[in-house]
Amino acid sequence: IMRPRFPWLLWAYACCWSAGFCGKVVVWPTDASHWINVKVLLEKLVLRGHEVTVLVPSSNLLIDYQDTSSPFTFEVLQVPFTQKTLHAIMEDFLYFWTNKISNLYPWEVIWRMKKDMEVFTTMSKQTCDALVMNPELTAKLEQAKFDVLIADPLSVGGELVAEILAIPFVYSFRFSYGNVVERLCGGLPSPPSYVPASTRGLTDQMSFVERLQNFLFYFYMDLFSLKFWRDEWDDYYSNILGRPTTLCETMGKAEIWLIRTYWDFEFPRPFLPNFEFVGGLHCQPAKPLPKEMEEFVQSSEEHGIVVFSLGSMVHNLTDEKSNVIARALSQLPQKVLWRYKGKKPETLGSNTRIYDWIPQNDLLGHPLTKAFITHGGTNGIYEAIYHGIPMVGIPMFADQHDNIAHMKAKGAAVGLDFSTLKTQDLVDALNTVINNSTYKENALKLSKIQHDQPVKPLDRAVFWIEFVMRHKGAKHLRPAAHHLTWYQYHCLDVLAFLLTCTAVVVFILVKCCLFCCRRCGRIAKK
Incomplete structure (x- = not known):
């Protein structure tokens, strides 16, 4: 059973010997x-x-803890919900956000959203209970003497x-709704x-109205999150x-926040020394395609190919929507x-072939690729940025609307509304990003920014994790804001004093003026 892991272990010990530093990492993954993303x-x-131990619930979506060739050690947390229950919850969640939300009032x-958060919170507590209520597993983890924990x-x-476990921890993160975790915690x-x-x-x-909306949304999310x-x-x-203690106080103890974006994607904004932007850490040069797939790609000749994926979670669509999309794709050269x-x-x-799985990064890096139809997930967006491919975005939920808004602002994408999507909309969007050279030029500009970094994102992320391991934390990067109340942070007490x-x-x-006036009045009467 252990033989497939032997090459990984041999390599690990060789690296440990050459580097002179070998640590233990425990992971609480999303x-x-x-x-x-974090697997890379x-x-x-x-x-x-380093030795990596992953704490994984027995029922999950993508983490295969039974893979004997994996380089990781898995500690399985026995949760009460089944794989079938988890998939049913996720299918209901996806169906709502892709098909029903457009017909509802705010x-x-x-x-x-509140209902979904309660469901996922219950599952999160059950996962936590599987560890904290298991004294044998807790003792085993304490005895392992881990150097750092990586979480999301x-x-x-x-x-x-x-x-x-009394160890420092590092966050790998995209963002929270309204940036509430990053801001408040x-x-x-x-x-x-x-x-x-x-x-x-x-x-x-932003216009005045948009700034007003932005301010009110920040305020609402603060109140909602703190209460929740x-x-x-x-x-x-x-x-x-x-x-x-509080959840936010505990989250605020994170030594380093590894944010999965970079300035090719983000708008300029202030940040802290313990926030590090590592967007695109999973990207890599394209590898050769499978023979059958390469032959199909080459058959496109000068017209090239379009890559289409709605991510790892959206597996199927309604018949109506899939036919709308397929009809649009059939009209392309x-x-x-x-x-x-x-x-x-x-x-x-x-002209269209359907696959259960595609080597997305390798296809996006192929010289014949002209465009990428994407739901707007961060991983896919960054692979397109890395290879300089313009996009047609069809966002559905979570960070996807934001991601596509960023790419539209950068001039590298056209966005479509999934709920109102028509065949001609998709045809026009694809013809725009393929035939209008501006989109390709902007995508290549972002690609150059992504590649022109003094240290690669993956190496930078590894450095900061190892930094925390070597120094038992990074307290010197922690801002004093964590020790201030909200009114002290905004200097409201100073303003009140002034x-x-x-x-x-x-x-x-x-x-004094009144007193002088009265005095002068008395003198005048005399």
């Missing part, structure tokens, strides 16, 4: 596309000689495990005047740790490679 980072850590969407704030619990400055709140689809160039955390998590964390597991559309053209002083001085001056 599933789905987040795992795809973990494999690099193994190649650097308050109905907010209610559904989207999956609550990693920071709690780090506190229990991480202390990241986010002026609402020019830093757009995530998930709003805004840019840094207080109701769902603060008591849970306090009971487990045996001392009064390009050959199309479509990752899709649903029912074969009746309108599928001879206003009070001003009021006292004005009061004294008015009284």
